[in-house]
Amino acid sequence: MNIRSVKLACFSPTGTSRAxxxxxxxxxxxxxxxxxxxxxxxxxxxxxxxxxxxxxVLAMPVYSGRLPVVAEKWLQTISLKDTPTVCVVVYGNREYDDALLELQDIVKQRGGLPVACAAFIGEHSFSADNTPIAVARPDANDLQQAKAFGHKVQGIMESFLPEVGIEVPVPGNRPYKELGKGAPVDFIDVSEVCTRCGICASVCPVEAINKKTPSTYDMANCIRCCACIKACPEQARSMKEGVMMDVAKRLNSMCQERKEPVTFFPA
Ligand SMILES: Cc1cc2nc3c(=O)[nH]c(=O)nc-3n(C[C@H](O)[C@H](O)[C@H](O)COP(=O)(O)O)c2cc1C
Incomplete structure (x- = not known):
């Protein structure tokens, strides 16, 4: 099959899916x-x-074993016309549960034809100096594997026959894991070293931070992606002690064993 061009699309608050x-x-x-x-x-x-x-090529992070709700809403608007599509999820070394299956299902509903799927590992959004989880991933080895995956997909495309109803076998269950209610949590601390530069507000994917008053944020809208914490040039933002920090500590102790990327192709 002759491919004219590639579209690389992602939702990536902390940059690992983008990488x-x-x-x-x-x-x-x-x-x-x-x-x-x-x-x-x-x-x-x-x-x-x-x-x-x-x-x-669609790359999405895993949130609670699913796609992030805001990313899923955007994916539900895409319009594909028998477009060969590569589905990729990036997760923080815990599990990706139903996220890859969910992504492939949406792609098919929106008119895409899955050609290959993969799950890669990225530094966990909740990772910090005191709770390191999959630090600095994807690393050189992960990126090499991603590149090799791309090369393999290119080879597959040469003999790819567009076939409606094609399915790439991936792990996951339907119905997907139920998402918690996600009651607002005040989990971000802003120290006095904040210079109000506004970088936190500019990286927030849901515009939950006001540039002029970055020490407060719209908790009900926040998706807990931690992009603002990771992007702060002064390290003025951090996770407070509390329920979110308890999750980060638990993940830090449970998810130390290194997981490796996996790839899937049509049966
Ligand atoms: C709210 C939230 C929930 C998450 N849930 C999971 C999860 O279920 N399993 C996992 O391994 N990582 C989980 N992560 C970590 C992200 O999947 C991981 O850090 C990913 O690399 C972030 O992608 P990004 O850099 O493109 O934003 C979660 C992160 C957030 C913010």
């Missing part, structure tokens, strides 16, 4: 590449469209 997507793109060795970053609220106002002579 994996980029490495897959390098492995594909197709010149015409468009990057679609749906992390920021305004970028999710535009619905992604792709046709049958384009290859789409």
């Amino acid at each position: 994996i997507n980029q490495a897959i793109g390098e492995g594909l060795e197709i010149d015409n590449v468009e990057v679609i970053d749906a992390t920021q609220l305004n970028s999710r106002q535009t619905a992604l469209q792709a046709s049958n002579d384009e290859l789409l």
Whole structure:
């Protein structure tokens, strides 16, 4: 099958899904590449469209074993026309549960044809100096594997026959894991070293932080992605002691054993 161009799309508050997507793109060795970053609220106002002579690569983080709700809402707006699609989830070394299955299901509902799937590992959003979890992943080895995956997909595309109803066998269950209610939690501490530079507000994917008053945030809207904590150039933002910190501590003790990327292809 002749692929005219590649669309690399992601939602990636802390950048690990973006890094994996980029490495897959390098492995594909197709010149015409468009990057679609749906992390920021305004970028999710535009619905992604792709046709049958384009290859789409979608990389999404795993939140509570599922896709992040805001990313899922955006995915439900995309419009594909028998578009060969690669589904990728990136998770923080705990588990990806039903997220990859959910992503593949949405792709099929939106008119895409899954050609390959993968799960990669990224530093956990809740990882910090006192609760390290999968620190600095994806590392060079992960990125090499992502590139090799892209290369393999390119090989598959040469003999790919568009076939409606195609399914790549991936782990996961339907109905998917139920999501908790996610009651608002005040978990971010802002110290006096904050300079009000506004970087935290500019990286927030749901615009829950006001640039002028970055020490407060809209807790009900916050998706707990921790992008603001990781992006702060002064390290003024951190996780408070409390329920979220308890989760981070638990993950830190339970998820130390290194997991490796996995890839899936049509049966
Ligand atoms: C609210 C929330 C829930 C998460 N749930 C999971 C999970 O169920 N399993 C897991 O291994 N990692 C989980 N993570 C970690 C992210 O999947 C991981 O850090 C990922 O690399 C973040 O992607 P990004 O850098 O593209 O934002 C969660 C992160 C957040 C913010």
